Amino acid sequence: MRNDVNRQFRLKTRPTGRIETGNFDFVENPIPEIGAGQALVRVLYLSLDPTNRIWMSDMDQYMPPVEIGAVMRGGGIGRVVKSNSSRYKEGDLVSGLTGWQDYCVADEGENAMGVLPAGLPIPLPTMLGACGMTGLTAYFGLLELGKPQPGETVLVSAAAGAVGSVVGQIAKIKGCRAVGIAGGADKCRHLIEDLGFDAAVDYKRADWRDQLIEATPDGVDVNFENVGGEIMEAVMMRMNLFSRMPLCGMISGYNTGEPMRGDFSPILMRRINVRGFIILDFMEKYAEGTIQLATWVAEGRLKHRETVVEGLENAPVAVNRLFDGGNLGKLVVKVADPV
Amino acid sequence: MRNDVNRQFRLKTRPTGRIETGNFDFVENPIPEIGAGQALVRVLYLSLDPTNRIWMSDMDQYMPPVEIGAVMRGGGIGRVVKSNSSRYKEGDLVSGLTGWQDYCVADEGENAMGVLPAGLPIPLPTMLGACGMTGLTAYFGLLELGKPQPGETVLVSAAAGAVGSVVGQIAKIKGCRAVGIAGGADKCRHLIEDLGFDAAVDYKRADWRDQLIEATPDGVDVNFENVGGEIMEAVMMRMNLFSRMPLCGMISGYNTGEPMRGDFSPILMRRINVRGFIILDFMEKYAEGTIQLATWVAEGRLKHRETVVEGLENAPVAVNRLFDGGNLGKLVVKVADPV
Numbered sequence: 001m002r003n004d005v006n007r008q009f010r011l012k013t014r015p016t017g018r019i020e021t022g023n024f025d026f027v028e029n030p031i032p033e034i035g036a037g038q039a040l041v042r043v044l045y046l047s048l049d050p051t052n053r054i055w056m057s058d059m060d061q062y063m064p065p066v067e068i069g070a071v072m073r074g075g076g077i078g079r080v081v082k083s084n085s086s087r088y089k090e091g092d093l094v095s096g097l098t099g100w101q102d103y104c105v106a107d108e109g110e111n112a113m114g115v116l117p118a119g120l121p122i123p124l125p126t127m128l129g130a131c132g133m134t135g136l137t138a139y140f141g142l143l144e145l146g147k148p149q150p151g152e153t154v155l156v157s158a159a160a161g162a163v164g165s166v167v168g169q170i171a172k173i174k175g176c177r178a179v180g181i182a183g184g185a186d187k188c189r190h191l192i193e194d195l196g197f198d199a200a201v202d203y204k205r206a207d208w209r210d211q212l213i214e215a216t217p218d219g220v221d222v223n224f225e226n227v228g229g230e231i232m233e234a235v236m237m238r239m240n241l242f243s244r245m246p247l248c249g250m251i252s253g254y255n256t257g258e259p260m261r262g263d264f265s266p267i268l269m270r271r272i273n274v275r276g277f278i279i280l281d282f283m284e285k286y287a288e289g290t291i292q293l294a295t296w297v298a299e300g301r302l303k304h305r306e307t308v309v310e311g312l313e314n315a316p317v318a319v320n321r322l323f324d325g326g327n328l329g330k331l332v333v334k335v336a337d338p339v
Numbered sequence: 340m341r342n343d344v345n346r347q348f349r350l351k352t353r354p355t356g357r358i359e360t361g362n363f364d365f366v367e368n369p370i371p372e373i374g375a376g377q378a379l380v381r382v383l384y385l386s387l388d389p390t391n392r393i394w395m396s397d398m399d400q401y402m403p404p405v406e407i408g409a410v411m412r413g414g415g416i417g418r419v420v421k422s423n424s425s426r427y428k429e430g431d432l433v434s435g436l437t438g439w440q441d442y443c444v445a446d447e448g449e450n451a452m453g454v455l456p457a458g459l460p461i462p463l464p465t466m467l468g469a470c471g472m473t474g475l476t477a478y479f480g481l482l483e484l485g486k487p488q489p490g491e492t493v494l495v496s497a498a499a500g501a502v503g504s505v506v507g508q509i510a511k512i513k514g515c516r517a518v519g520i521a522g523g524a525d526k527c528r529h530l531i532e533d534l535g536f537d538a539a540v541d542y543k544r545a546d547w548r549d550q551l552i553e554a555t556p557d558g559v560d561v562n563f564e565n566v567g568g569e570i571m572e573a574v575m576m577r578m579n580l581f582s583r584m585p586l587c588g589m590i591s592g593y594n595t596g597e598p599m600r601g602d603f604s605p606i607l608m609r610r611i612n613v614r615g616f617i618i619l620d621f622m623e624k625y626a627e628g629t630i631q632l633a634t635w636v637a638e639g640r641l642k643h644r645e646t647v648v649e650g651l652e653n654a655p656v657a658v659n660r661l662f663d664g665g666n667l668g669k670l671v672v673k674v675a676d677p678v
Contacts, residue, residue, distance in 0.1 A: 060576070062608050228603060237399070247607050259602040264567060268586050268615035269401050276607035 003042075003336075006031050007312055009072045009100040014065075015056055017255050018323070021316045023056065024072065024100075031103050039088035039106045041078035041113065043098045046312070046333040047128040048319045049075065049162075051278075053254045062278055072100040074315075075133055077116070077124050079338065080106070088115065093124070095132065100315050102335060114286075122294055123306075124338055129162050129330030130304035133279050135293045137248060138166035140282040142224055143174075145246035145275045150175030152221035155238075157231055158251060159197065160187040161322070162330035166293075167224045168197045169302050176222075179215045181208075181231060183325040190328065195303055204325075209234055219243070227252045228260050236266040247276040255323055305329030342381075342675075345370050346651055348411045348439040353404075354395055356594050357662070360655045362395065363411065370442050378427035378445045380417035380452065382437045385651070385672040386467040387658045388414065388501075390617075392593045401617050411439035413654075414472055416455070416463050418677065419445070427454065432463070434471065439654050441674060453625075461633055462645075463677055468501055468669030469643035472618050474632045476587060477505035479621040481563055482513075484585035484614045489514030491560035494577075496570055497590060498536065499526035500661070501669035505632075506563045507536045508641050515561075518554045520547075520570060522664040529667065534642055543664075548573055558582070566591045567599050575605040586615040594662055644668030 009024040034040050055073050058065045066073050076098030080088045087108050088094065096113030098104045106113040122131050129135060141163075148154050154171035156164045159180025168178040168191065180191040181201045188200035199215035201208055212234055219240040225232055228250025239245070253260035267274055282289070296302035307327055309318040312335045321327040348363040373379050394412050397404045405412050415437035419427045426447050427433065435452030437443045445452040461470050468474060480502075487493050493510035497503045498519025507517040507530065519530040520540045527539035538554035540547055551573055558579040564571055567589025578584070592599035606613055621628070635641035646666055648657040651674045660666040 060605065060608050062610075232603075233598075247603065250603060250607065253604070259572075260604045261600040262603050263598040264571075264586065264589060264601050264613075265592070265599045266399065266615075267613055268589065268617075269399050271401075271615045271617065271620060274603075274606055274613040276605075276610045278607075278610065281610060 004031070005029065006101055006103045008102075009312075009315060011056060011066045011068055011070060011072055013068070014058060015053070015255075016257065019053065019056065019316055019320055024316055026313065032105050034082060034084055034105055037085045037108045039080045039083040039085050039094075041094055041098065041104050041106050042081045043076050043078040043102055043104060043312075043335045044338045045077045045124050045128055046098065046100060046315060046335055047075040047133065048309075048315065048322060048331040048333060049134070050249055050251045050254060050322050052319055053323070057254075057257075062280075072315075073097060074100050075128065076335070077128055078104065078113075087112070092116075093118075095127065100312065102312060120294065122297060125306035125308055125330065125332045126297065126304055128332050129306050130166055130297055130302055131290060131293045134162040134330055135166050136282065136286060136289045137279045138163045138170060138224075139289045139293060140279065140285065141246040141248050141277055142167050142170055142222070144282065145277060146222035146224060146244050148174050148176045148222050151177075153177040153179060153216055153218055154222040154224065155179045155181070155216065155220045155235060156224040156226065157181040157235065158226035158249075159191055159200070160328050161226065163248060164224070164226055165191075165195055165305070165329060166302065169195055169296075171222075172196050173296065173301060177218075179220075181212070181227075181235075187328065203231060212238060222246070224248060225250070228262065229253060233263050236263065236272070239266060239270055239272055242271050243273075245272055245274045247274055251323065307331050309333045311335075343370070344368065345440055345442045347441075348651075348654060350395060350405045350407055350409060350411055352407070353397060354392070354594075355596065358392065358395065358655055358659055363655055365652065371444050373421060373423055373444055376424045376447045378419045378422040378424050378433075380433055380437065380443050380445050381420045382415050382417040382441055382443060382651075382674045383677045384416045384463050384467055385437065385439060385654060385674055386414040386472065387648075387654065387661060387670040387672060388473070389588055389590045389593060389661050391658055392662070396593075401619075411654075412436060413439050414467065415674070416467055417443065417452075426451070431455075432457075434466065439651065441651065459633065461636060464645035464647055464669065464671045465636065465643055467671050468645050469505055469636055469641055470629060470632045473501040473669055474505050474641075475621065475625060475628045476618045477502045477509060477563075478628045478632060479618065479624065480585040480587050480616055481506050481509055481561070483621065484616060485561035485563060485583045487513050487515045487561050490516075492516040492518060492555055492557055493561040493563065494518045494520070494555065494559045494574055495563040495565065496520040496574065497565035497588075498530055498539070499667050500565065502587060503563070503565055504530075504534055504644070504668060505641065508534055510561075511535050512635065512640060516557075518559070520551070520566075520574075526667065542570060551577060561585070563587060564589070567601065568592060572602050575602065575611070578605060578609055578611055581610050582612075584611055584613045586613055590662060646670050648672045650674075
């Protein structure tokens with residue numbers, strides 16, 4: 001770790017299929033100078049998210065794609081090391097779109113970052129995970145769009161992932177039956193034994209469709225959809241009349257370059273409400289959600305796990321873990337020690 | 340027309356592809372006897388609807404499929420000719436599920452029918468169309484689920500059909516831009532010149548995708564979806580952030596026997612709200628909707644057209660017109676003179 005240069009991953013080519021280190025130039029630039037109203041931020045942790053893969057592509061998406069030659073976009077947490085803005089003071093912890101680099105510049109406009117409350121008893125990786133954007137995605141997607149009622153069945157795919165693991169636990173807190181789909185016996189055991197899910201479906205086993213039926217004897221009232229593809233189609237055939245389907249992601253399709261098709265007829269026949277969302281849609285309620293999530297964490301009702309990869313240089317390799325099933329909980333990259 | 344037997348179409352085999360007369364037995368049975376709490380109804384008009392095709396199949400659907408050997412299910416209007424129920428009196432006009440037959444039995448329970456207000460100045464075919472289930476489907480799907488705001492763009496597919504033509508006209512009444520997709524120059528001219536749509540897209544022309552873009556310069560805020568398939572996918576790529584998509588039908592897929600697949604990624608990226616529905620979901624509001632539709636018809640603000648096919652015996656052939664594009668407005672079968 002050096003503190004005299006700004007290492008940056010700049011997008012060189014758009015990945016086709018899996019993300020390769022060669023899709024980026026890893027360059028060293030001077031630490032940026034800041035102007036009036038700006039602050040210099042030392043990046044401490046990067047958040048790795050499936051949406052990184054979308055941003056690398058030029059598919060139809062919810063923000064502009066990362067331009068070729070630009071610093072790779074990514075969420076993160078950093079510390080203010082110099083400030084010309086009354087919004088930030090030296091030593092503040094801030095979160096937002098840091099990019100895949102050692103230093104970023106926060107301003108008071110489009111590139112503003114959020115200042116974290118001082119003295120929170122929550123570790124920084126958790127502030128990117130269960131108490132950060134990831135947790136908020138689960139919180140608002142499930143509660144505002146899924147509208148689960150006590151006694152209903154909530155199913156979530158990619159359930160051992162950062163978002164899915166929070167979805168299932170909030171479902172339990174709200175008095176629902178929580179069913180998770182994950183890959184492998186270890187993850188499924190983790191869902192039930194550590195996180196309190198009622199049932200788990202191992203999609204890597206040949207009988208996953210039978211498991212799904214067995215795990216949802218009363219059908220599915222809320223399907224928090226993260227993966228798309230044939231798993232989504234099978235789940236939709238378990239969904240009840242007037243059920244809800246917050247569509248958070250379709251990770252199974254991000255690497256294929258193909259349209260992410262699925263059968264629409266259950267939407268019609270079962271009068272399902274399907275609603276796509278991203279967490280930015282709920283920005284005005286972040287404070288409420290963060291406080292609730294941090295409270296549940298502090299009370300021990302919301303368990304969380306983070307996988308920390310050491311070193312900015314490993315981000316392009318590590319992000320693939322989100323797609324090949326090799327990840328449990330929130331995946332972060334430690335860029336610098338949080339001194 | 341004979342009044343001494345009850346002719347019935349009974350489902351013999353489930354159609355594969357197009358509906359054939361041979362899928363039915365056309366039988367003559369005695370006019371049914373009625374018991375306590377029942378009424379005998381002479382069927383006058385049958386409503387032909389795309390959903391008839393769904394009921395003939397055994398696909399996953401919102402009511403039980405018609406059983407082999409059972410009278411074909413269908414909506415209609417009839418007159419009470421004998422009554423043992425205080426709910427119905429002789430001479431009443433009633434609407435409901437008459438079935439494809441000359442006579443049906445209405446009761447006070449599961450097979451109850453709705454008594455039409457006496458002296459309505461609306462012709463009976465219109466009571467099955469713009470002022471009946473068809474109009475109500477347009478009314479509630481558009482207003483309750485589509486939630487169009489003045490100045491927004493409402494697009495409807497199968498726009499020259501019974502539901503679509505009402506959707507576009509209600510959109511205009513509500514101050515929206517109305518865009519219709521239909522097959523052929525005549526239908527498209529009808530939409531604009533007779534029904535007041537702002538733009539029409541002729542899907543039978545090779546340049547329909549360009550027409551669609553030209554017709555929706557500000558994108559699409561409400562897509563009232565009737566057809567599915569590649570037209571639906573193209574429209575979804577014109578939909579705006581936070582737009583709404585009431586899913587009323589996917590008629591392009593009913594004859595294929597294949598899953599009705601479409602690209603889910605615009606739902607995610609554009610945060611579209613997709614909601615399947617059938618008109619039965621709004622049953623408690625029928626009176627409100629019927630009065631509003633009848634008022635608009637009486638005021639000349641809601642134009643309607645019916646295609647009347649003479650003779651019950653022609654129902655199985657006529658219903659195919661809904662699928663091959665040969666129909667304009669509401670398609671009904673006249674079963675008997677409404678004396």
